[in-house]
Amino acid sequence: MVYGLVLSASLLMTALSSPPEEDVLHLLQLAVPASNDTVKKFRTVTSAIRTCEEARQIGQSLNAEITENDSLPFSTLPPKVMELLRDLPTGRATPVFGTPQTTMKVLVICARKPAQAAAPM
Numbered sequence: 001m002v003y004g005l006v007l008s009a010s011l012l013m014t015a016l017s018s019p020p021e022e023d024v025l026h027l028l029q030l031a032v033p034a035s036n037d038t039v040k041k042f043r044t045v046t047s048a049i050r051t052c053e054e055a056r057q058i059g060q061s062l063n064a065e066i067t068e069n070d071s072l073p074f075s076t077l078p079p080k081v082m083e084l085l086r087d088l089p090t091g092r093a094t095p096v097f098g099t100p101q102t103t104m105k106v107l108v109i110c111a112r113k114p115a116q117a118a119a120p121m
Contacts, residue, residue, distance in 0.1 A: 022115040027070075046096060093108050
């Protein structure tokens with residue numbers, strides 16, 4: 001039992017101290033075609049997202065393209081995306097990005113795991 005507590009404490013300290021660049025993300029993206037009618041609505045409804053389940057439901061209600069990746073190393077993201085996600089709480093959506101004339105997108109972090117904890121044992 002003591003071994004389990006030591007291991008758990010060790011994993012917790014690793015999770016608390018590892019830089020975000022080493023994290024592995026479960027990321028969800030919602031994308032909708034932009035139009036004058038959808039831009040404001042998309043911004044409003046996505047700003048209220050608090051969980052990935054909510055994001056999926058909102059995506060379905062908007063007929064959004066929903067894309068998920070459950071093992072994406074943070075370090076592989078483009079710098080601008082890293083900037084958007086670095087301090088984003090789990091379950092929250094990024095501000096809307098994309099081109100207002102073509103496609104509007106948001107990203108939601110469903111889970112953030114330290115690289116060591118994300119590796120299969």
